[in-house]
Amino acid sequence: MIENAQIENILNFYKCPCNVIESRQGGGFIDYFLQPLNGTTLNKLQSRVNDFSGAIGQAVSIAFENFNIILRIKEAQKSYDYFAYRCNLDKRAGQIGFGINPRGEYVQYNLFTMPHLLVAGATGSGKSVFLHSAIISLMNDKNTKLRLIDLKRVELSKYNGINHLLSNAITTPEEAERILRVEVNEMEGRYQLMERCGVSNYKDLPANVALCARVIVIDELADLMLNRATRKSVENSIVRIAQLGRAAGMHLIVATQRPSTDVITGLIKANIPCKIAFMTSSAVDSRVIGIKGAEHLNGRGDALLSIAGHQEVERLQAFFISEETIAKLVKGVKEAQPKQAQTQPKQTKRGFWARVFG
Numbered sequence: 001m002i003e004n005a006q007i008e009n010i011l012n013f014y015k016c017p018c019n020v021i022e023s024r025q026g027g028g029f030i031d032y033f034l035q036p037l038n039g040t041t042l043n044k045l046q047s048r049v050n051d052f053s054g055a056i057g058q059a060v061s062i063a064f065e066n067f068n069i070i071l072r073i074k075e076a077q078k079s080y081d082y083f084a085y086r087c088n089l090d091k092r093a094g095q096i097g098f099g100i101n102p103r104g105e106y107v108q109y110n111l112f113t114m115p116h117l118l119v120a121g122a123t124g125s126g127k128s129v130f131l132h133s134a135i136i137s138l139m140n141d142k143n144t145k146l147r148l149i150d151l152k153r154v155e156l157s158k159y160n161g162i163n164h165l166l167s168n169a170i171t172t173p174e175e176a177e178r179i180l181r182v183e184v185n186e187m188e189g190r191y192q193l194m195e196r197c198g199v200s201n202y203k204d205l206p207a208n209v210a211l212c213a214r215v216i217v218i219d220e221l222a223d224l225m226l227n228r229a230t231r232k233s234v235e236n237s238i239v240r241i242a243q244l245g246r247a248a249g250m251h252l253i254v255a256t257q258r259p260s261t262d263v264i265t266g267l268i269k270a271n272i273p274c275k276i277a278f279m280t281s282s283a284v285d286s287r288v289i290g291i292k293g294a295e296h297l298n299g300r301g302d303a304l305l306s307i308a309g310h311q312e313v314e315r316l317q318a319f320f321i322s323e324e325t326i327a328k329l330v331k332g333v334k335e336a337q338p339k340q341a342q343t344q345p346k347q348t349k350r351g352f353w354a355r356v357f358g
């Protein structure tokens with residue numbers, strides 16, 4: 001990173017004297033906040049951009065944002081392989097390793113306290129890669145069960161056969177709609193069980209009726225929401241689980257490349273307070289999910305994370321996982337897992353309720 005004083009010298013040399021009042025590094029940029037001196041103007045600075053670039057030796061732009069004049073140097077984007085950092089990540093149930101922030105710190109949060117997450121970004125911005133790192137993070141705990149919905153059939157079917165999955169990845173809108181209703185029933189059953197046992201959280205249930213946490217991952221909500229046949233029911237199910245899921249151990253991760261109001265409806269948005277935005281194709285898309293400025297992100301895992309209750313949105317570079325690594329991991333997990341457990345994992349089906357209540 002170039003010293004503030006050196007930037008001041010260069011600006012001075014080209015007769016655009018400024019003080020550098022602050023510099024910030026993050027998301028593939030270094031920003032120098034300028035305070036113009038002696039008649040330096042935004043126009044004058046902009047007309048000298050090529051000179052500055054030559055003197056600094058890197059591509060430079062002059063930006064005007066929130067009444068600040070910024071000299072911006074674009075850095076090469078770094079990639080952080082999830083597995084290279086995995087040993088430093090928390091392995092508790094529900095914990096997700098998101099990536100690395102501009103200060104070089106790990107960004108990790110627990111999905112179970114969030115308790116749901118919305119993922120948005122244009123095609124190619126890094127949503128699927130992020131979903132993989134979230135799924136792999138969640139697989140650290142054997143008592144976290146997954147329901148994967150992927151109508152594109154290419155991304156999440158890779159996990160088929162792993163014991164964490166409640167069923168193979170769901171690939172049709174009708175099946176997705178039905179499964180979401182099944183999950184709402186599951187949640188309602190859990191509430192009845194909690195009531196009978198006199199507890200207000202599934203974690204406090206007695207050991208003989210202990211339940212696993214469930215996470216429903218939807219890659220491309222638009223496929224369900226823009227389908228007339230499934231829209232209403234899917235919205236109802238998602239909103240219900242979003243509202244009541246936390247205490248029953250039911251969590252959602254919902255991704256879309258099309259964060260328009262007909263996909264992320266007001267009800268869905270209001271009930272999923274935690275969001276991660278990758279580069280969106282417009283300012284409108286960014287605004288629909290409630291994060292400002294995602295249209296300026298660099299793509300390929302550059303992201304803004306908004307956690308409920310936190311005042312500021314966090315910039316981060318999401319972890320990268322390659323297709324080959326996922327394939328290797330899935331193969332390894334399948335080989336290592338106990339064979340007989342491949343039958344249905346414990347769930348609160350009708351038979352289960354009969355056993356519990358006699």
Ligand SMILES: Nc1ncnc2c1ncn2[C@@H]1O[C@H](COP(=O)(O)OP(=O)(O)O)[C@@H](O)[C@H]1O
Nearest residue numbers: 079123124125126127128129300301318319320
């Ligand atoms: N976190 C990341 N770090 C580096 N490169 C990434 C990252 N996420 C995505 N990419 C690059 O961008 C491409 C598209 O990412 P993908 O997750 O498939 O996008 P989306 O699902 O949003 O369409 C990937 O194949 C990869 O080359």
Ligand SMILES: [Mg+2]
Nearest residue numbers: 127128129155
């Ligand atoms: Mg994708």
